[in-house]
Amino acid sequence: MRFPVFAAIVPALVPRTQLPEALALNGVAMNASRIAGPLIAGALIASAGSVCVFVLNAMLSLLCGALLMRWRRAHQPSPLGRERLFSAIRVGVQFVSQSAPVRATLLRTVVFYFNSIAMLALLPLLAHGRDGPAASMFTVLLACMGVGAIAGALLLPRMRQLVSRNGLVVAGSLAQAGAAAVVALNGTRYLAAPAMLVAGVAWITAANSLAVSVQLALPDWVRARGMSIFQMAMMGACALGAARVGPGRIAAQRTGERAGASVVGAVMALATLRLAGGGGNDADPTPSNQFKVPVAATMDTAGHVQITIEYRIDAARAAEFRALMRESRRSRLQQGALSWELLRSASDPACYIERIVDESWIEHLRHFDRVTTADVALRDRKFAFHVGAGAPVVTRCFVEDL
Numbered sequence: 001m002r003f004p005v006f007a008a009i010v011p012a013l014v015p016r017t018q019l020p021e022a023l024a025l026n027g028v029a030m031n032a033s034r035i036a037g038p039l040i041a042g043a044l045i046a047s048a049g050s051v052c053v054f055v056l057n058a059m060l061s062l063l064c065g066a067l068l069m070r071w072r073r074a075h076q077p078s079p080l081g082r083e084r085l086f087s088a089i090r091v092g093v094q095f096v097s098q099s100a101p102v103r104a105t106l107l108r109t110v111v112f113y114f115n116s117i118a119m120l121a122l123l124p125l126l127a128h129g130r131d132g133p134a135a136s137m138f139t140v141l142l143a144c145m146g147v148g149a150i151a152g153a154l155l156l157p158r159m160r161q162l163v164s165r166n167g168l169v170v171a172g173s174l175a176q177a178g179a180a181a182v183v184a185l186n187g188t189r190y191l192a193a194p195a196m197l198v199a200g201v202a203w204i205t206a207a208n209s210l211a212v213s214v215q216l217a218l219p220d221w222v223r224a225r226g227m228s229i230f231q232m233a234m235m236g237a238c239a240l241g242a243a244r245v246g247p248g249r250i251a252a253q254r255t256g257e258r259a260g261a262s263v264v265g266a267v268m269a270l271a272t273l274r275l276a277g278g279g280g281n282d283a284d285p286t287p288s289n290q291f292k293v294p295v296a297a298t299m300d301t302a303g304h305v306q307i308t309i310e311y312r313i314d315a316a317r318a319a320e321f322r323a324l325m326r327e328s329r330r331s332r333l334q335q336g337a338l339s340w341e342l343l344r345s346a347s348d349p350a351c352y353i354e355r356i357v358d359e360s361w362i363e364h365l366r367h368f369d370r371v372t373t374a375d376v377a378l379r380d381r382k383f384a385f386h387v388g389a390g391a392p393v394v395t396r397c398f399v400e401d402l
Contacts, residue, residue: 005229011215012073015099016284020160020212024153029202031149038139076377078369080362087359091336092225098334099242101217106233109210109386112173113237114244116203119180121242126192126344137189144193148200155201156208165209172206175199219285221370240396293365294396301361304338309354312388321385328382331375332356337365361398 014022022393044052083091093111096102153167159168179199183192211230313321322342329340338357345351358364386392 003231004224004228007215007230008224009071009218011223016216019215020208023211023215024156024204024208027208028150028153031200031204032154033146035143035146035150038142042135042139044220059156066178080365080369083363083366085262087336087363088225092222092229093335094336095222096226096229099217100330100331102214105210105213105217106230108169109214109230109233110237112169112176112206112210113234114241115173116176116180116206117238117241118245119176119183119199121245140189140193141183141196144196145200145203148197148202149204150200151197152201152204153208156205159205165213168209169206172202172204172209175202176206217285219287219370221287224301233277284374285372287369288371288376289369290373290376291368291371291379293368296361296396298398301398303401305358305361305364306397306399307356307358307364308395308397310393310395311352311354311382311386312350313352313385314387317385321352321382324378324381324385325379328354331378334373335370336363337367354382356363357399364396 010022010026011019018239040056041053096106123141124134124138127141128134163171176199179195179202182195183199214226214230217225311321325342329342332340336358338359340357341354341355343355345353358367383392
């Protein structure tokens with residue numbers, strides 16, 4: 001419940017240009033906790049018992065809540081009021097399903113976490129099979145991964161100058177798979193610990209690149225909803241990936257299976273590079289406020305709203321126009337339209353009608369707060385196909401409930 005709120009808060013604290021560094025710093029904090037946490041917990045368990053660990057955890061959670069309450073965000077209420085819950089959920093899911101950059105990032109997120117979580121899921125059992133006490137070995141391996149992640153976060157700005165985000169995701173996935181293979185196949189701490197350092201660098205590199213990609217692709221109005229879907233993809237992949245490695249010690253003892261899983265992870269990471277189609281799109285999702293907001297001529301605005309835009313298209317360019325309208329469909333559905341259709345007149349083949357249905361007049365007006373510079377450019381490209389006198393005719397109608 002907390003993760004989508006945290007994810008939505010971060011872009012409100014830092015400028016868009018500093019978002020990658022802010023998320024990397026968040027990764028440093030998380031992995032510093034990964035180092036200090038087991039050490040403090042181990043000391044408390046040895047000196048005062050397990051109960052104290054849970055009491056300290058509860059106190060730190062309360063402290064975190066108190067720190068958040070001190071932050072005073074300048075709330076700007078919308079004149080259109082709040083969205084209805086189920087309508088907001090529908091629009092959030094619809095935006096993600098129609099956004100190619102977000103879908104590509106979700107695909108790569110599932111593949112990365114599904115494969116990389118196996119090593120963490122089996123880490124206690126892997127530590128048990130090494131030389132030395134199992135508990136201390138587990139702490140050492142976990143701390144090494146945390147140190148690697150912190151080092152990786154500090155190196156990320158330099159790496160981003162040399163490699164694209166897509167390249168960082170693939171490189172991190174391959175390095176993670178290689179480190180997992182070393183830990184699985186080697187029985188001594190002298191190779192397992194350095195491999196966990198590499199795994200930490202790889203983890204933060206790929207995880208940060210994925211988080212930055214989805215954050216940059218989400219506009220503010222749907223950010224928390226989009227990040228909650230990102231969280232479901234991440235946590236769901238972790239759950240399935242951890243379950244996949246098999247029931248406990250039996251799976252941990254199958255060295256060949258663990259090494260084979262690393263190979264599968266590497267192959268899947270390379271496959272997503274092609275399937276995701278790049279996945280990198282840094283188009284600015286900031287609202288442009290360039291469209292004039294319509295005013296209804298009646299006070300009775302109940303019911304669905306149908307919008308029609310009538311074009312006259314040269315027959316020689318009809319196929320090109322229809323291809324562009326597929327992009328228009330995605331844009332309209334991203335903004336929350338209930339449905340979209342392109343109609344062609346039976347009596348006048350040059351007449352095309354773009355038909356959009358919105359849930360209500362209020363929801364229709366919300367779209368004007370969501371229009372980006374890319375949407376304005378798309379409108380201009382569509383209107384450029386129109387060969388009739390004047391601009392395309394836009395008509396808005398209320399659907400009567402009979």
